[in-house]
Amino acid sequence: xxSVAQPEDQxxxxxxxxxxxKCTYSVSGNPYLFWYVQYPNRGLQFLLKYITGxxxxxxxxxxxxxxxxxxxxxHLKKPSxxxxxxxxxxxxxxxxxNGGKLIxxxxxxxxxKP
Amino acid sequence: xxxxxxxxxxxITATGQRVTLRCSPRSGDLSVYWYQQSLDQGLQFLIQYYxxxxxxxxxxxxxxxxxxxxxxxxxxxxSSxxxxxxxxxxxxxxxxxQGASAFFGQGTxxxxx
Numbered sequence: 443x444x445s446v447a448q449p450e451d452q453x454x455x456x457x458x459x460x461x462x463x464k465c466t467y468s469v470s471g472n473p474y475l476f477w478y479v480q481y482p483n484r485g486l487q488f489l490l491k492y493i494t495g496x497x498x499x500x501x502x503x504x505x506x507x508x509x510x511x512x513x514x515x516x517h518l519k520k521p522s523x524x525x526x527x528x529x530x531x532x533x534x535x536x537x538x539x540n541g542g543k544l545i546x547x548x549x550x551x552x553x554x555k556p
Numbered sequence: 557x558x559x560x561x562x563x564x565x566x567x568i569t570a571t572g573q574r575v576t577l578r579c580s581p582r583s584g585d586l587s588v589y590w591y592q593q594s595l596d597q598g599l600q601f602l603i604q605y606y607x608x609x610x611x612x613x614x615x616x617x618x619x620x621x622x623x624x625x626x627x628x629x630x631x632x633x634x635s636s637x638x639x640x641x642x643x644x645x646x647x648x649x650x651x652x653x654q655g656a657s658a659f660f661g662q663g664t665x666x667x668x669x
Contacts, residue, residue: 474654474655486646486648532599539655540653541650544589544648545601547598549599
């Protein structure tokens with residue numbers, strides 16, 4: 443069965459510093475990986491996805507993610523964090539290529555302090 | 557704005573009651589997914605519909621049911637409500653195609669008292 447894991451419940455970063463939110467995956471076949479962000483009392487917003495191709499994926503709001511097949515990881519990164527990036531981040535994997543449900547990690551709370 | 561609309565935004569109801577949550581997917585999206593988000597369980601997949609047909613079922617209780625109508629909107633029915641059903645319920649829609657992204661509505665916050 444497909445699954446993702448987010449090993450950190452919380453990540454604390456100072457504004458202006460780089461940030462990384464970790465995600466590892468376990469899939470059979472090719473992985474279809476996603477990152478979503480959830481602000482308080484809001485729905486999930488799509489950030490970026492990896493389907494195939496370049497291992498570095500660029501997304502919304504300056505975020506990017508690095509797909510690493512050998513380490514089965516898909517970490518979310520940003521070179522310079524903003525206080526407004528503080529939110530709950532979810533990694534997800536499609537359980538089948540064509541329209542299968544998304545399976546989510548437990549989420550990582552990112553806190554960026556001024 | 558994701559293009560997915562959920563109503564109502566908030567719902568407060570008593571134990572034992574029945575409620576219906578509604579979702580309008582993005583224009584053209586044939587797949588609709590329902591998720592439950594609670595503090596202790598995270599984001600749990602409930603059920604998926606594709607063009608009116610049930611496609612996948614997750615950990616959905618027998619007290620819960622859903623359907624997708626010919627105009628592609630979907631409804632999630634929750635009955636015999638218990639305190640533990642209090643949660644955020646999200647609907648998402650997705651187009652057909654490998655690796656297509658899913659887009660989420662703002663959710664319905666259900667409080668059972």
